[in-house]
Amino acid sequence: MAAVIEVSQLRKAYGANVVLENVSVNVQEGEVMVVIGPSGSGKSTLLRCLNGLETAQSGDIRIEGRSLMDKATKLTDIRTEVGMVFQQFNLFPHLTVLDNITLSPIKVRKQNPEQAKAKAIELLGKVGLSEKAGAYPNSLSGGQSQRVAIARALAMEPKIMLFDEPTSALDPEMVGEVLAVMKQLAKEGMTMVVVTHEMGFAREVADRVVFMEQGGIVEMGSPADIFEQPKQERTRAFLSKVL
Amino acid sequence: MDFRFDIIIDYLPLLMKGTLYTIGISLAGIVIGSILGLIISLGKMSARWYFNYPASIYINFFRGTPLLVQIFLVYYGLVPFILDTTDAIIAAIVALALNAAAYTAEIYRAGIQSIDRGQSEAAYSLGMTHAQAMRLVILPQAIRRMVPAFSNEFITLIKDSSLVAVITAPEIMYWSKAMAAQYSRVWEPYLAAALIYFILTYVLGKVLSYVERKV
Numbered sequence: 001m002a003a004v005i006e007v008s009q010l011r012k013a014y015g016a017n018v019v020l021e022n023v024s025v026n027v028q029e030g031e032v033m034v035v036i037g038p039s040g041s042g043k044s045t046l047l048r049c050l051n052g053l054e055t056a057q058s059g060d061i062r063i064e065g066r067s068l069m070d071k072a073t074k075l076t077d078i079r080t081e082v083g084m085v086f087q088q089f090n091l092f093p094h095l096t097v098l099d100n101i102t103l104s105p106i107k108v109r110k111q112n113p114e115q116a117k118a119k120a121i122e123l124l125g126k127v128g129l130s131e132k133a134g135a136y137p138n139s140l141s142g143g144q145s146q147r148v149a150i151a152r153a154l155a156m157e158p159k160i161m162l163f164d165e166p167t168s169a170l171d172p173e174m175v176g177e178v179l180a181v182m183k184q185l186a187k188e189g190m191t192m193v194v195v196t197h198e199m200g201f202a203r204e205v206a207d208r209v210v211f212m213e214q215g216g217i218v219e220m221g222s223p224a225d226i227f228e229q230p231k232q233e234r235t236r237a238f239l240s241k242v243l
Numbered sequence: 244m245d246f247r248f249d250i251i252i253d254y255l256p257l258l259m260k261g262t263l264y265t266i267g268i269s270l271a272g273i274v275i276g277s278i279l280g281l282i283i284s285l286g287k288m289s290a291r292w293y294f295n296y297p298a299s300i301y302i303n304f305f306r307g308t309p310l311l312v313q314i315f316l317v318y319y320g321l322v323p324f325i326l327d328t329t330d331a332i333i334a335a336i337v338a339l340a341l342n343a344a345a346y347t348a349e350i351y352r353a354g355i356q357s358i359d360r361g362q363s364e365a366a367y368s369l370g371m372t373h374a375q376a377m378r379l380v381i382l383p384q385a386i387r388r389m390v391p392a393f394s395n396e397f398i399t400l401i402k403d404s405s406l407v408a409v410i411t412a413p414e415i416m417y418w419s420k421a422m423a424a425q426y427s428r429v430w431e432p433y434l435a436a437a438l439i440y441f442i443l444t445y446v447l448g449k450v451l452s453y454v455e456r457k458v
Contacts, residue, residue, distance in 0.1 A: 053364055080370035090365035094383045104369035107379060149365075156369060 004029045004160060004191055005050060010059035012045060019045050020056065021215045027160075032192045034202040034223075037212035038238060043195045046212070047162050050193065051075075051082045064159070080108060083153030087165040089145040091137035091152070097124070098133040101152045109156065116155070123151040127181050143174030147181055154185075161185065163194040199243060203227055211235045250426050251435050257418045262439055264332070264414040269401045271336045276343025276400075277393075283344055284351035298348070305345030311406050314338040318410040335407035335414075343400055350392040354385035387458045394451035398444045405440065415439050 005027035012020040020042045027033050035043040048054040049061060052068050052075040061068040063078050092100050101120035105111045111119075124130050127147040137145060146166055153161060163182065167175040179201050186192055186205050196202065202209050203223045210220040211232075219232045227243075230236045251258075286298030305313065318334035326333070358381050366376035408416035415436050422432035 051368055053367065075367075076370050076372055079368055082368075084365075084368035086361060086365060086368075088359075088361050090359075090361035092362065092365070092380055092384075094387075103379060104371060107375060108370040152369070 002029055003027065004064050005193070006060070006062040007046075007050075008060045010046070010049065010056045010061065012042075012049065012054065012056040019215050020049070023059070023212075023215075023217055025210060025217060025220070027191060027193060029191055030189045031207045032186045032190075032194065032205055033208045033210060034206035035193065035195045035210045035212060036197070036199070036202060036238075036242075037218075040214075041212040042215040043212045044164050047084075047164050047193060047195050050160075050162055051079050051084055053084075076108070080156055081158055082160045082162060083156055083158035084162045085146065085149050085153055085164065085166050087168050089137075089142070089149045089169070091140075091145055091149055093137050095136075096133070097129070097135050097137070097140070097148050100137065100148060101155045104152075105155050120151070120155055123154055124148075126154075126184075127151045128177070141174060142170045143177045146170065146174075146178045150178075150181055150185075160191045160193070163192065163196065165195055165197065167196065167198055197242065199227070199239075211238065213238065247426070247428065247431055250422065250428060251431050254418060254422045254432070254435075257421070258415060258435060258439065261413060261415040261418040262443070264412065265401065265404055265439075265443070268332065268335050268339065268407065268412065268414060269397070269404045272339030272343055272404070273347075273397050273400055275336070275340035277347050279340065279344035280347030281351055283348035284355070287348060287352055288355065302345045302348055305342050306349075310338070310342055310403055311409070313342055314406055314410055317341070331407070331410050331412040334410055335404070335412040338407070339400060339404060342403075343396060346396050346399075347393070350389050350396065351385070353392070354389035355381055357388055358384050390451070390455045390458055394448070394455065397451065398447060401443055401447065402440060405436075 003026040007026070008024045010020050010023040011018070023046060035046065037043050045054055049056050049068075050063070056069070063082060066073050066078065068075070068078060092103070095103065098117065098120055101123060102113065102116040105116040105119065106113055121130065121133060124133055127150055129144060129147055129151070132140065132144065132148070137148070140148065166182070167178050170178065175198065179198065182192070182194070182201070183205055194201070194206075206223050208220060209223050209226040211218045211226060213234055219226065219230060219235045226235065227239065230239060283298045283301055286294040287302065289295050314334070317338040318329055318331065322334045322337065323329045362380055362384065363376050366380040371379065404414060405416040407414060408420060411417065419432040419436040423429060
């Protein structure tokens with residue numbers, strides 16, 4: 001198996017405030033990596049570095065071998081391969097659900113509109129929202145919005161999907177429907193990096209769990225290792241608070 | 244006091260012609276100013292100093308100096324400098340457009356910056372370039388929020404266009420002054436001008452608030 005994401009000795013700081021320090025981690029093709037940790041631990045920042053929404057000061061990130069720190073690498077090329085789902089959904093409110101999904105395939109991937117539309121309808125079926133194609137985002141519930149956002153990211157046919165606390169802004173009864181879509185995606189072999197507070201999801205779906213605190217990786221391992229026999233005291237302290 | 248409607252009737256054809264000029268000059272001013280304003284606002288929001296410095300200076304100059312002074316500068320300075328001769332209508336349009344550009348630039352900036360950062364991040368994460376994100380995601384949303392401010396600016400511009408009478412652009416105020424001089428009257432010419440401006444801005448206000456509801 002090849003590492004599709006390679007992060008080495010990443011460091012990021014806002015002035016004197018260090019948000020990532022000496023972070024190194026690889027993600028293999030088809031792997032589901034779940035990143036957990038207290039707020040402010042740098043896990044969202046790490047995720048946002050992976051598609052260039054944030055830039056690090058030093059270290060390296062390689063996506064399928066191409067370095068994000070290399071000026072010659074076009075970020076737009078990387079981003080068409082790396083889909084991202086945000087905590088706040090970030091659907092485009094002026095476009096229908098269908099147009100949200102087809103916008104980038106048509107404008108960036110230069111797909112023909114009919115083909116993009118067919119693909120979008122297929123994806124909406126997959127996330128269980130076929131009947132919402134013509135709806136505007138403001139008429140959707142949080143859970144529906146997030147499922148559309150997942151479909152929108154998938155429409156670009158990314159090789160990697162990043163999830164930044166995808167269920168944190170949802171009412172509790174809607175968390176399940178979003179996690180179900182993510183589980184399905186994991187089962188299909190998508191390479192995923194998920195920042196979440198859903199420990200149940202981490203335990204069930206993750207191939208590897210990474211625990212971060214204060215800008216660094218404290219410990220990583222299989223869900224069984226991390227949840228049943230954490231080696232670090234800090235990991236244990238965190239888990240005792242959230243479980 | 245006797246009010247001489249007959250001299251207004253006398254001057255009505257000229258006032259109507261002046262009204263067309265007022266509409267034309269204002270329309271050209273707002274259209275050219277809006278295009279220029281978009282470019283200036285993008286400059287102002289740029290992280291590169293050689294874009295945002297000139298844009299800031301431009302906006303500060305045109306918002307910080309009287310329009311009348313700008314009109315003189317354009318009529319006696321800028322237009323002769325470029326054309327070797329001057330022309331009241333061209334100068335009027337240029338001065339109003341340059342002035343409106345400064346104000347619309349700030350309207351664009353406020354509108355664009357009012358759109359949540361998550362929107363551009365989502366656009367980037369889908370592989371869009373900065374220009375695509377702006378054109379396909381940010382501006383369509385921002386323009387809706389800008390419409391009320393644009394309406395205000397357009398109405399202000401119509402009223403301000405009366406200033407170009409001083410450089411002999413043959414619009415409403417120019418003919419009112421001519422009428423006042425010819426008959427040595429005060430109330431008729433200027434009340435007539437006031438009424439025409441009021442009708443113009445009132446009708447435009449209604450049209451624009453209809454547009455606001457539509458978008």
